[in-house]
Every structure is written in C-alpha cells, then in structure tokens.
Amino acid sequence: MSTQRTQHYPHYIDLHPVAHVRGTVRLPGSKSISNRTLLLAALAGGTTQIHDLLASDDTLVMLMALKQLGVVWEQKEGSQTYTVHGSNGSFPVHQADLFMGNAGTAIRPLTAALAAMGGDYTLHGVARMHERPIGDLVDALNAVGTRIAYTGVAGYPPLHIQRGQVHTQRMQVRGNVSSQFLTALLMAAPLMAKHDAVTIEVIGELISKPYIEITLNLMQRFGVTVERDGWQSFTVAAGQHYQSPHSIHVEGDASSASYFLAAGAIAGGPLRVEGVGKDSIQGDVRFVEALQQMGVKIAMGDNWIESSSNGVLKAIDADFNHIPDAAMTIAVAALYADGPSTLRNIASWRVKETDRLSAMATELRKLGAIIEEGSDYLRVTPPSQLQPATIDTYDDHRMAMCFSLASLDGAARRGTTVRINDPKCVAKTFPDYFNVFAQIAEQTLL
Ligand SMILES: O=C(O)C1=C[C@@H](OP(=O)(O)O)[C@@H](O)[C@H](O)C1
Numbered sequence: 001m002s003t004q005r006t007q008h009y010p011h012y013i014d015l016h017p018v019a020h021v022r023g024t025v026r027l028p029g030s031k032s033i034s035n036r037t038l039l040l041a042a043l044a045g046g047t048t049q050i051h052d053l054l055a056s057d058d059t060l061v062m063l064m065a066l067k068q069l070g071v072v073w074e075q076k077e078g079s080q081t082y083t084v085h086g087s088n089g090s091f092p093v094h095q096a097d098l099f100m101g102n103a104g105t106a107i108r109p110l111t112a113a114l115a116a117m118g119g120d121y122t123l124h125g126v127a128r129m130h131e132r133p134i135g136d137l138v139d140a141l142n143a144v145g146t147r148i149a150y151t152g153v154a155g156y157p158p159l160h161i162q163r164g165q166v167h168t169q170r171m172q173v174r175g176n177v178s179s180q181f182l183t184a185l186l187m188a189a190p191l192m193a194k195h196d197a198v199t200i201e202v203i204g205e206l207i208s209k210p211y212i213e214i215t216l217n218l219m220q221r222f223g224v225t226v227e228r229d230g231w232q233s234f235t236v237a238a239g240q241h242y243q244s245p246h247s248i249h250v251e252g253d254a255s256s257a258s259y260f261l262a263a264g265a266i267a268g269g270p271l272r273v274e275g276v277g278k279d280s281i282q283g284d285v286r287f288v289e290a291l292q293q294m295g296v297k298i299a300m301g302d303n304w305i306e307s308s309s310n311g312v313l314k315a316i317d318a319d320f321n322h323i324p325d326a327a328m329t330i331a332v333a334a335l336y337a338d339g340p341s342t343l344r345n346i347a348s349w350r351v352k353e354t355d356r357l358s359a360m361a362t363e364l365r366k367l368g369a370i371i372e373e374g375s376d377y378l379r380v381t382p383p384s385q386l387q388p389a390t391i392d393t394y395d396d397h398r399m400a401m402c403f404s405l406a407s408l409d410g411a412a413r414r415g416t417t418v419r420i421n422d423p424k425c426v427a428k429t430f431p432d433y434f435n436v437f438a439q440i441a442e443q444t445l446l
C-alpha cells in the first residue's frame with residue numbers, strides 16, 4: 001500500500017571538490033515529528049490527515065507496524081499526505097511480530113504503547129537495533145505491572161510483550177541514555193491514566209531535552225495536556241484521550257537542514273532551506289546558533305533558514321547535548337575552522353546508529369585531522385590541507401550525509417575528493433540526500 005520511493009544507490013559515491021554552493025532546498029519531513037504524529041493519530045479518536053510525512057525507512061517501519069496492528073491508513077497517491085483512522089486508544093490486533101528496523105522513534109514509543117494496552121507482541125530490528133539500549137524503558141514499565149521480556153540479551157531488543165496488570169499513579173525513568181524513553185512513557189501515559197493521574201519522574205540527568213518539547217507539543221495538538229515540574233516530573237491527568245486535530249502538517253527536518261546550512265557556511269552560499277524556520281518546534285534549529293558562533297551569517301523567516309559564509313569559520317568549544325544529531329555536522333564543519341574545536345557532552349553518540357564518537361574519530365582522521373576522542377567529547381584539529389579519503393559509513397545515515405561536506409572548498413582550506421561507501425544508508429531519514437546535495441553543487445556551474 002505504501003508508495004515510498006526506493007533510491008538505487010551504488011556501493012559508493014565519489015564526491016569531487018565543489019567550489020561553491022548556492023540555492024534553495026526543500027527539506028523532507030521531520031523524522032521526529034512524523035513518527036510521533038503517526039502513533040498519536042493511530043491512538044486518537046477520529047481521522048487525521050497528515051501532510052508532508054517523511055518518506056524514509058524510519059517512517060516506513062512505523063507505518064507497517066501500525067498496519068499490522070490493524071490501524072487503517074491510506075496514502076494519497078503521488079503525495080506524502082496520509083489519512084490515519086484512529087483506533088481510540090486500543091489497536092484492533094492483539095498479536096503481532098513487528099520489525100522496527102533501526103528506528104528509535106518507532107520501537108521506543110511503540111513498546112510503551114503496546115505494553116500499556118497488553119497483548120502478545122514481539123518487537124525486533126536490524127542487528128544494530130539489538131545493541132541499542134532499551135532497559136531503562138522496560139524497567140520503568142515493568143515496575144508498574146507491564147510484562148515485557150527480553151528474548152535476546154537483557155537490556156536490549158528483541159522484546160516480547162504480554163498482557164500485564166498495569167496499576168500506576170507514579171512511574172520513574174532514567175533519562176541519561178536516551179530521552180526517547182521519557183517520550184515513550186509520556187505518549188503512552190494517557191492509556192494508563194484511565195482512572196488516576198499518572199506522574200512520570202525523571203531519575204537523574206535528562207539528555208536531549210528539546211525532543212521532549214516536541215513530544216509535549218504534539219500531545220497537546222492531539223488534545224492531551226501534560227503538567228510539568230521543570231524537567232523533573234510530568235503529570236497526565238486522569239481521563240484524557242487523544243483526539244484527532246483532523247489535519248496536521250509535518251515540518252521539514254531540522255537535522256537534515258544542518259548539512260545544507262553547513263554547506264552554505266563552508267562554501268559560500270547563500271544556501272536556503274525551506275520547511276523549518278523561526279516557528280519550528282524542533283530543537284535542532286538551534287544548530288544555527290553553533291554556526292553563528294563559528295562566524296556564519298544566518299537569516300531566518302517563519303519557514304526558512306539561510307546561511308552564507310562570512311570568511312574563515314571560527315573554531316568552537318561548546319556543549320552539544322541539546323542537539324546530538326546536528327552536532328555531527330559541526331564535527332565535519334570543524335575541518336574548515338581556524339583552530340581546534342571541541343564538542344562536549346555527546347556521550348549518547350555511542351548508542352546511536354553506530355558508536356558515533358569512535359566512527360567520527362576514525363573517519364575524520366582519514367581526512368588528515370588530528371582527533372582526540374574522549375568518553376563524551378570530541379576534539380577536532382583541522383589539517384593544513386584535507387586529504388582525499390574513502391569514508392566508511394557504518395550503516396549510519398548521518399555519517400554518510402555529514403562527510404559529503406568534506407568535498408566543499410572552504411575559505412580556510414580546499415575540499416577534497418571523498419568516496420562515501422554504502423551511501424544507501426541515508427534512506428533511514430533522507431533517501432534523496434545525494435541527489436539534493438548534487439543539485440546545490442551543480443547550481444554553482446550555472
Ligand atoms: O525523540 C526523538 O525524536 C529523537 C531523540 C534523540 O535521541 P536521544 O534522546 O536518544 O538522544 C535523537 O538523537 C533522535 O534522532 C531522535
């Protein structure tokens with residue numbers, strides 16, 4: 001039923017040096033908003049039209065899982081408009097074996113929702129998904145009576161969910177490994193708050209905080225209000241149900257925007273992205289603050305952002321905990337800076353699509369950079385000249401996308417030829433990435 005596109009990529013792509021980039025890019029939909037919206041629409045009462053849903057592997061696994069769970073949805077032909085028929089808080093199918101790929105935004109919220117509903121479900125994914133932690137979420141849920149078991153290694157998917165006896169007014173969750181655990185509990189909380197309010201307490205530190213704002217914002221649009229005490233506790237009053245807002249528009253993906261904004265910053269610009277802007281609910285729009293600290297000129301409208309180079313990039317030393325995904329783009333942009341840059345507080349990189357701290361260090365070194373890899377930081381000292389390199393991507397879309405930037409000529413140093421191995425991994429969030437990247441580079445020839 002889905003007509004999502006499949007890009008046919010070769011085993012590698014060679015990117016040759018690009019003198020200048022300029023142009024306008026229409027962004028694909030936000031992954032974070034797409035998968036949250038799909039699940040909320042599926043749980044809600046009523047029918048929701050979702051416009052500009054992201055077409056990618058991560059949204060495909062969510063769509064397919066919902067279909068297996070008996071949720072009815074249709075895609076409007078030739079568009080990314082979907083109609084989802086809500087199931088009023090209870091999915092029709094109570095037994096399913098669900099493939100979650102490597103989509104954190106699918107497996108974590110679905111685990112919480114299915115465990116709260118009860119049934120007989122297994123959730124599994126690609127090999128790397130089975131190395132990505134989920135124990136803090138399972139602990140939080142099983143402590144209030146759900147029945148989730150590990151079928152492989154304790155603390156990691158695959159999971160087997162059975163019907164439990166959920167009795168809760170208070171839940172506790174750790175937030176120092178992934179914010180998606182809190183997001184998952186928040187989204188499932190209305191299913192558990194039938195008779196009593198449910199309060200979710202965060203134990204210790206919470207990382208990636210802006211993603212919680214996306215969750216709360218979308219829950220609100222589906223009619224559920226969360227009372228909060230800062231980042232410490234979140235309460236969902238009893239008797240709230242998700243209600244369709246009828247129509248919802250998915251913003252462009254702010255993390256995907258980072259590659260193009262960095263391109264404009266490195267290699268001239270102006271480079272405009274359309275689909276996100278001042279009004280965005282995504283924390284990753286704050287990527288532009290990091291660029292501004294690096295001396296980049298940024299202009300912003302309600303629904304667009306534009307970057308242009310202002311000479312040599314200034315080195316940066318900053319905390320990137322609030323924008324872990326877009327921070328990878330800064331690590332590559334740092335190759336063009338006037339000195340060493342330090343990206344701090346990014347330990348979560350180790351448990352994402354790959355160990356991104358280690359992968360980033362290895363691949364940046366291939367280009368000639370001197371790298372210090374800490375347990376939770378990365379220090380990038382640019383080389384005098386970038387060396388041609390073959391970049392391994394570790395089945396990590398962001399590795400493939402951010403290393404494309406090393407082909408750009410910057411004010412401080414020239415770009416180099418980069419071979420990107422296994423470029424098809426971009427399908428996780430941006431199947432068309434390399435075509436769009438080629439267009440902004442080609443536009444310089446006009
Ligand atoms: O909630 C979300 O949509 C996301 C939260 C972040 O993960 P962590 O909270 O694990 O850092 C981010 O890296 C991921 O790409 C998307």
Ligand SMILES: C=C(OP(=O)(O)O)C(=O)O
Nearest residue numbers: 102103104105325352353
């Ligand atoms: C960490 C990421 O994905 P996920 O939603 O699978 O956690 C990412 O897209 O960079």
